[in-house]
Amino acid sequence: MTARNANAIEASKEQEPTADLRRWLCHLAEQDRLAIAREGIALADELSAVSKKIERERTVLFPRPDGHDIPVAANLFTSRGSVAESIGAREDELLARFQDAVRNPLPCREVATGPAQDIVHTANIDLLKLLPIPKHNELDSGPYITAALLIARNPRTGIQNVAIHRCQVSGPDRIGVLLLPRHTLNYFRMAEEAGDALDIALVIGIHPICLLASQAIAALDEDEMEIAGALLGRPIDVVKCKTNTVRVPADAEIVIEGRILPKVREPEGPFGEFPQYYGPRADREVIQVDAVTHRRQPIFHTIVGGGFEHLILGAVPREATLLQHLQRSFPSVLDVRLPRGGTCRYHLVVKIKKVSDGEPKNIIMGAFGGHYDIKRVVVVDEDVNIDDPDEVDWAIATRFQADKDLIVVSGAQGSKLDPSSRNGISAKMGLDATTPVDAPPLDFKRIRVKGEENVDLAKALQVDGAGAFQRLGIA
Template structure:
């Protein structure tokens, strides 16, 4: 089955506006009263509704551009946007990563209906300030698109972008593909062309977080998720190509040899990323749709965690399954900020295998600091089930693996400049165990019970009648 045919059967969501309409039609969208403050109040409301409803904020602080938030705050919502059940979420994402569709360039795009060459970011865009100690307004849901100065191949990521002036943005760039492109440009004494794209559909957002080798354009993964090539258009002031149906694009250049203060900023571990001298974008133009929408992701909220977690799960699952055929599923837990704590479900065949899987997981992504390996009877998406496995199948003196002084996340405040310890817990049943030693209790027929078919309505009246009959029967016995 081709990617396109599969997507036709899936019927994925391909525009932000279609997704908002679906959320509204299913009572998962809240439209907030006009005039909410962009400083803290907007984020507070969005976070209070986190995971239950997405939010639309008309005229925030009187600005004509509405703000939207909380668009993909659960695994179920993301699977729904793909058109698949949750059980097929990772496989569908893996398939798209392995079968990208080249984008289709067009010349007349909705995202360029309005063009501002005189730039004043905070006047033209409603950029919120989220957390208490954030250093100012941040673009948090922008796809940062750059192009390899040598090959022209693009990269897509999401970076925190601080508004530092009317036409100036401070940006945190981690040591991955955007940094590699920037160093090529800086070594040549040139700025790196960049576009920040705000307001795309859920699947393009998710594709931006795919973990793929250098010179693999994530917009082509978005096309595969859509089942059709993504329409792109070249920016007005540089050669970067952006999604044609996006809401807003900020065009600019990452300046060579320039660093300015950026931060602090509330990050996904729910702590602040520190202030430091960071790279700087000089903004050359802003383009947008007529009646544009501005998407913001509240730092540390569910939308932030889900967008980072699911692509990492897909990558780690593929990585582990290439070496360990018994690996069935993986899950980056919410309590581990969808980055640091990995649960691996296996069909165990050999003793010692769980330790090898732990080491493979640590090598699969440097963010992973804890791996719990469980048997196939444990629901890894149920935190209570996982803790039950730790409680009943793990002994620290024989089942614990500790790896000191390894590379971890620089945003983990318990690490020391990114140097972290790794911990693995083997919570699998020994193959030599007696059959009944680890046999889970089970009530026959429990799974097939339909409470609606057996429970009577009006419990209060029924209870009163039962108590009355019992009292009468007791009096008769005593007589």
């Protein structure tokens, strides 16, 4: 990230979060953090290549991709700081703010109409003609909708669930969808057992807050859109779909209404996933599209599979949930991170203020129970910067001995998208990289250079280094 971008984020942290995608894009443009691509970028591969090239630098908007009238936005999150900024918080407040929103959800407010339904298509639907849907990674099976909120209603209670699932366009009005063992699949099984389809909506192009809230590790029948309202500080306005009873954000750019069909499975995949591998092709659930509604001059949002936005979007909500889970039993836990090197899913670093030598191992076991995806936990002391992988490696190198500080658990549930697992059966590893409580103070005292933090390089160094070297006469 450039210094200019960092300063722009810093200056805007205290602002109120904006309410929809286009105002968020306007905000980024005002901060000179929105890149505009040339017109006509190809939807297959090229759009994702450009997005990935600048994924840690700028959000990017693609006008007329492949000549399509609808522009495509990508890279809404370019850093951890931009995630915090989207909810109007400082980076060090991010997890606490998310935790508070999960504890204090704000019910949605239903309205009669909204921009999301300005234009309605119900006949002769052809998704690839209506919408600029990209193909992302090299061996993806085709165009994928990757940034849509899949909203479904519990067939028994009517309570909604919000999640993101990969959606392969497999026909003009047909979508293959991967349903992992989470709440959407739970709702679908209820409907399928009764012989019914599950009404759903795919919501594309909303404020980043709604994307963030969708990834909360919430209990069944806790509506993530209410968490989004709490993060925003006001209720999310929702409207009833035109062809079913699902409620969707009224300010969304695009809504695809449909049904997940009972007793129907069709081939889906491969698709480039967050572990940086391809999720395999298999027979999966199918969405029949009934309608497409959208704003006038809508914007399509896409997330490059396995890219930074994909990873960070899943990391922050999981971190907040895992931190709350661990602090409930272990008050010594100060912070947690799901580092990028562990795909922001599989590796967890826990920072603690250590009070006893046995506690880190208990924390490790508690972390394994916090989410089945986690396969490695490293516990470190409070003097370690958990945002710096080199610091974590240093703690392992100097404070960990495998014969006494290692925990290994075999045959546990893990991620099915982890190619090293056996259909989701995985081994877990925990590393206690903390100092012994009774260690002599100097044994683990970190070295430091006195005054380093106060050095002013502008005063200490000569501007013309090459000229100064020549004047020293060293040759």
